Amino acid sequence: MTSAVEIVPAESGRAHRQFIALPYRLYRNDPRFVAPLRRERRELFSRKRHPFFAHADAAFFVARRAGRVVGRIEAVINHAYTALHEGGTGFFGAYECAHDRAASDALLDAAAAWLRARGKTVMRGPYTHSQNEEYALLVDGFDAPPAVQLAYNPPYYAELLEGYGLRRARDLHAWWADADRAPDARLLRIAAALRARGRIKVRPLRLSDYDAEVDRAELLLNEVLAQTRGFVPVTSAELRFAARQFRSLFRPELVLFAEVDGVPAGIVLAMPDFNQALARVPDGRLLPFGWLRIARALKEIDQLRLLALGVRPAYRRRGIELLLCLELREAARRLGYRGGELSMVWEDNEPIHRTIAAMGGRRTKTYRIYEAPIPSPREAQVPSPREAQVPSPREAQVPSPREAQVPSPREAGRGLG
Numbered sequence: 223m224t225s226a227v228e229i230v231p232a233e234s235g236r237a238h239r240q241f242i243a244l245p246y247r248l249y250r251n252d253p254r255f256v257a258p259l260r261r262e263r264r265e266l267f268s269r270k271r272h273p274f275f276a277h278a279d280a281a282f283f284v285a286r287r288a289g290r291v292v293g294r295i296e297a298v299i300n301h302a303y304t305a306l307h308e309g310g311t312g313f314f315g316a317y318e319c320a321h322d323r324a325a326s327d328a329l330l331d332a333a334a335a336w337l338r339a340r341g342k343t344v345m346r347g348p349y350t351h352s353q354n355e356e357y358a359l360l361v362d363g364f365d366a367p368p369a370v371q372l373a374y375n376p377p378y379y380a381e382l383l384e385g386y387g388l389r390r391a392r393d394l395h396a397w398w399a400d401a402d403r404a405p406d407a408r409l410l411r412i413a414a415a416l417r418a419r420g421r422i423k424v425r426p427l428r429l430s431d432y433d434a435e436v437d438r439a440e441l442l443l444n445e446v447l448a449q450t451r452g453f454v455p456v457t458s459a460e461l462r463f464a465a466r467q468f469r470s471l472f473r474p475e476l477v478l479f480a481e482v483d484g485v486p487a488g489i490v491l492a493m494p495d496f497n498q499a500l501a502r503v504p505d506g507r508l509l510p511f512g513w514l515r516i517a518r519a520l521k522e523i524d525q526l527r528l529l530a531l532g533v534r535p536a537y538r539r540r541g542i543e544l545l546l547c548l549e550l551r552e553a554a555r556r557l558g559y560r561g562g563e564l565s566m567v568w569e570d571n572e573p574i575h576r577t578i579a580a581m582g583g584r585r586t587k588t589y590r591i592y593e594a595p596i597p598s599p600r601e602a603q604v605p606s607p608r609e610a611q612v613p614s615p616r617e618a619q620v621p622s623p624r625e626a627q628v629p630s631p632r633e634a635g636r637g638l639g
Contacts, residue, residue: 224287225287225288226287227285227286227287227292227322227324227325227328228285228286228287229283229284229285229286229328229329229331229332230283230284230285230286231281231282231283232282232283232284232294233281233282237282237284238267238282240284240291240294241267241282241283241284241291241294241316242260242263242264242267243260244284244291244293244294244318245257245318246260246505246506248318248319248320250504252376254364254365254366254367254368254374255367255374256367256368256374256497256500256501257500257503257504257505257506258500258506259500259503259506259507259508260505260506260507261508262467263506266350266351266355267282267296267316272351272463273457273459273460273463274351274352274354274355274460276457276459277300277301277302277457278298278299278300278301278302278351278352279298279299279301279340280296280297280298280299280351281296281297281333281336282294282295282296282316283295283296283297283329283332283333285319285322285325285326285328285329287322287325292319292320292322292325293317293318293319293320293322293325293326293328293329294316294317294318294319294329295314295315295316295317295329295330295332295333296314296315296316296317296333296350296351297312297313297314297332297333297334297336297337298312298313298314298315298349298351298352299312299313299337299340299342300313300351300352300454302454302455302457303352303452303454306453306454307452308344310341310342310343310344311342311343311344311345311346311593312337312340312342312344312345312346312596313345313346313347313349313352314330314333314334314337314345314346314347314348314349315347315348315349315350315351315357316348316350317329317347317348317379317383318375319379319382321376321378321382323382323385326382326383326385326386327385327386330345330383330386330388333345334596337596338596342596343595343596344593344594344595344596345388345593345594345595345596346391346591346592346593347591347592347593348373348591348592349591350373352454353452353453353454354454354456354460354464355371356371356372356373357373357591358373358394358566358589358590358591359373359375359379359380359383359589359590359591359592360373360374360375360379360587360588360589361377361380361393361588361589361590362587362588363396363586363587363588364376364377366586366587367497367501368497369396369495369497369525369527369563369565370493370495370496370497370500370527371527371529372396372527372563372565372566373589380590383592384592386594387594388592388593388594389592389593389594390590390591390592391590391591391592391593392451392568392569392570392590392591393568393569393588393589393590393591394565394566394567394568394569394588394589394590394591395565395566395567395569395575395585395587395588395589396563396564396565396566396567396585396586396587396588396589397563397564397565397567397578397583397584397585397586398561398562398563398564398583398584398586399551399561399562399564399578399581399582399583399584400560400561400582401551401554401555401559401560401561401562402555402560402561403561403582404582405548405551405580405581405582406580406581409544409548409580409581410548412541412544413541413544413545413548416540416541416544416545417545421482421483422480422481422482422487422540422541422542422545423480423481423482423484424478424479424480424481424545424546424549425478425479425481426474426475426476426477426478426479426553427472427474427477427478427479428474429474432469435477435479436461436462436465437458438479438486439461439477439489439491440456440458440461441486442479442486442488442489442532442534443456443461443489443491443530443532444456445534445535446488446489446532446533446534446535447530447532449535450568450571451568468493468496471493471494471496471520472493473493473494473557475553475556475557476491476492476493476494476526476550476553476554476557477489477490477491477492477493478490478546478549478550478553480533480537480542480545480546482537482540482542486534487533487534487536487537487542488532488533488534488537488542488543488546489530489531489532489546490528490530490531490543490546490547490549490550491528491529491530491531492526492527492528492529492550492554492562493526493527493529494520494523494525494526494559495523495525495526495527495562495563496523498519498522498523498524498525499516499519499520499522499523500516501519502515502516502518502519503515503516523559524558524559524560525559525560525561525562525563526554526559526561526562526563527562527563527564527565528550528562528563528564528565531543531546531547531564531574533546543577544577547577547581548581551581563586564578564583565587566589
């Protein structure tokens with residue numbers, strides 16, 4: 223007889239440690255999983271250390287079967303999101319589960335119940351905290367390890383979420399671009415003409431003025447990404463938290479600012495794919511010798527991840543994003559990188575898709591955001607989205623990428639969102 227699933231709050235103590243440790247055991251035999259550093263995971267889920275919790279509430283749960291942890295989930299209310307978007311939406315994230323439908327359903331029930339008790343009517347995810355961390359479910363492109371700060375999961379996760387009643391809300395895509403692949407000749411001619419005019423300058427990050435550069439990046443990122451789906455401004459504390467984590471990995475040549483007559487107008491942010499080094503430490507531990515293996519592997523990183531690309535609204539349609547992309551490509555070639563991943567791009571951001579394709583990129587992965595209504599106690603005997611009447615994708619008229627509202631060329635340069 224199969225033992226029952228037990229859902230346990232994982233706010234502290236042994237349960238919280240199990241919450242953090244679960245992925246290392248679940249993915250132990252998966253060659254494409256890249257284990258994050260355990261120290262970084264402890265900070266990520268620490269209310270005292272991570273700045274996200276200054277504007278959000280969350281609850282952590284683990285699922286146990288016969289005393290063994292088989293799954294985990296995070297339920298989130300992001301007050302910064304609520305202030306700008308629909309107030310009835312709550313989120314789930316940090317979702318990990320064995321191939322165990324009952325455990326998965328119980329975890330999602332727990333998250334939905336926690337959100338419903340706080341007035342939420344829709345559950346969306348997966349978002350580990352928010353779009354500023356790992357989010358979305360990988361549904362296509364399992365043949366390669368994830369790039370730094372991107373989610374990874376086994377294919378059966380989609381089966382578990384959809385079996386519960388969650389439905390596709392929107393997809394995102396990742397692209398790959400080879401550094402030595404020449405862009406469209408027409409783009410090169412346009413770029414040459416723009417450079418000849420002399421008004422647009424592209425420069426790298428100034429390490430000697432690092433704190434001020436972080437401030438400039440914050441202002442630019444929040445302005446250029448403001449119109450992307452689900453946008454929530456990144457706070458100074460969150461950006462500086464990330465900058466502190468990755469400062470030793472940043473190459474100033476890969477963080478480029480575009481200025482028009484000396485005024486900041488756009489930014490492109492890329493970094494070496496640290497996951498190539500982390501893959502050498504499958505248990506995520508720096509001690510006793512993990513730090514040494516990582517230090518050696520850092521010298522062998524040969525690919526990038528493009529994290530953000532955007533131009534301020536007043537400066538769009540001037541070719542600035544083109545110059546940023548070309549300068550980044552040249553910097554990558556000079557530094558010896560073979561290419562990089564450009565991610566993630568919402569499925570209906572057609573101008574950015576066209577720009578990447580014209581630069582020689584190819585689409586490699588698809589990620590998915592799911593959502594479902596949270597029924598009230600009066601609407602269902604057991605309050606869970608699984609038992610709510612959730613329409614099928616066809617009944618709900620969820621737009622396909624082709625049917626979605628595609629932004630006009632004027633919307634180009636809004637960033638990878």
